[in-house]
Amino acid sequence: MGRLAIVGFTGHTVPAGLRELVAEFDLGGVVYFARNIVDPAQVAELSREVAALARDWPLWIAVDQEGGRVARLKAPFTEWPPALTLGRSGDEALAARFARALASELAAVGINLNHAPVLDVLTRASNPAIGDRALAEGADDVARLGAVIIRELQAAGIAACGKHFPGHGDADVDSHHELPILDHDRRRFDAVEFVPFRRAMAEGVAAIMTAHLLIPAIDAERPASMSPAIVQGLLKDSLGFQGVVFSDDLGMKGVSATRPLPVASVDAIVAGTDAVLLCNSTVEDQVLAIEAIIRAAETNQITQKRIDDAMARQLQMKTRFLASGRPRVTVPLGIVGSAAHQAVARDMAAWL
Numbered sequence: 001m002g003r004l005a006i007v008g009f010t011g012h013t014v015p016a017g018l019r020e021l022v023a024e025f026d027l028g029g030v031v032y033f034a035r036n037i038v039d040p041a042q043v044a045e046l047s048r049e050v051a052a053l054a055r056d057w058p059l060w061i062a063v064d065q066e067g068g069r070v071a072r073l074k075a076p077f078t079e080w081p082p083a084l085t086l087g088r089s090g091d092e093a094l095a096a097r098f099a100r101a102l103a104s105e106l107a108a109v110g111i112n113l114n115h116a117p118v119l120d121v122l123t124r125a126s127n128p129a130i131g132d133r134a135l136a137e138g139a140d141d142v143a144r145l146g147a148v149i150i151r152e153l154q155a156a157g158i159a160a161c162g163k164h165f166p167g168h169g170d171a172d173v174d175s176h177h178e179l180p181i182l183d184h185d186r187r188r189f190d191a192v193e194f195v196p197f198r199r200a201m202a203e204g205v206a207a208i209m210t211a212h213l214l215i216p217a218i219d220a221e222r223p224a225s226m227s228p229a230i231v232q233g234l235l236k237d238s239l240g241f242q243g244v245v246f247s248d249d250l251g252m253k254g255v256s257a258t259r260p261l262p263v264a265s266v267d268a269i270v271a272g273t274d275a276v277l278l279c280n281s282t283v284e285d286q287v288l289a290i291e292a293i294i295r296a297a298e299t300n301q302i303t304q305k306r307i308d309d310a311m312a313r314q315l316q317m318k319t320r321f322l323a324s325g326r327p328r329v330t331v332p333l334g335i336v337g338s339a340a341h342q343a344v345a346r347d348m349a350a351w352l
Contacts, residue, residue, distance in 0.1 A: 122136065245275075
């Protein structure tokens with residue numbers, strides 16, 4: 001059941017706690033934060049260490065590298081302007097150049113999954129969680145540019161993860177700190193928030209990340225990330241998403257203020273999530289969360305059908321991007337922060 005978890009950790013090398021987690025439970029993967037990063041050579045070595053931990057399935061080595069204020073890889077990596085610059089430019093060719101350059105820097109250091117692009121439509125300019133992380137203020141522009149980024153990332157072998165379903169762009173509070181409430185009905189979501197996600201699915205996006213939001217018109221009790229009506233009912237059944245569903249970090253206060261990590265982990269899997277993110281938790285808390293998932297499976301709180309679906313989707317995605325027989329291009333470390341990439345960043349920055 002550890003394959004249903006992607007964990008964060010502390011340190012610039014693989015710590016003993018992470019080795020023990022993989023040995024005891026196996027894992028779906030890891031996610032890097034600034035606390036794991038020194039320089040490109042160190043990140044590449046860390047990725048080799050992480051990859052060597054894999055048991056039957058290869059591990060996701062993930063990062064949130066959007067550009068702007070959400071970028072874990074700082075200089076000498078290219079420091080990208082925020083995504084909203086692409087929307088202001090309206091330039092698909094610039095979005096493609098950005099995504100290709102970003103993909104090459106991730107590949108050079110062994111990262112194989114990027115939690116990007118943000119597909120939220122910035123309908124509330126004062127939104128504290130999204131803001132300039134969004135590609136644009138219009139649904140069609142977000143859809144168009146998001147599709148370009150997904151296409152280029154994935155053509156380069158980097159799995160893309162669109163976020164945050166069902167749409168975080170109109171929230172007035174930050175789910176890192178409290179649970180936003182959106183008073184939209186299904187008709188509004190179809191007309192605005194779902195537009196970029198539908199386009200991303202048509203583009204073959206590998207994964208979609210859910211949001212910690214309360215949407216009373218659809219589920220008055222559970223946050224979207226833990227709502228069967230939203231994850232299974234809307235995303236998988238109604239919209240027909242065939243890829244992997246990730247939760248946002250379950251340690252965020254929008255969830256953790258009312259649900260302990262083990263409870264949130266089980267609730268998310270029950271709702272239709274295929275892997276939960278345990279980003280900023282201690283190893284002890286991560287163990288408790290995974291053990292809770294195991295117990296829930298043993299008591300049929302998480303059904304065998306739900307487990308089989310999660311495992312099948314993950315295996316399909318890992319086969320698509322990480323299978324040993326898949327041709328892979330070796331990207332030299334020298335590409336990181338290159339003059340060509342700095343030129344792309346300058347072209348984006350012209351739209352700040």
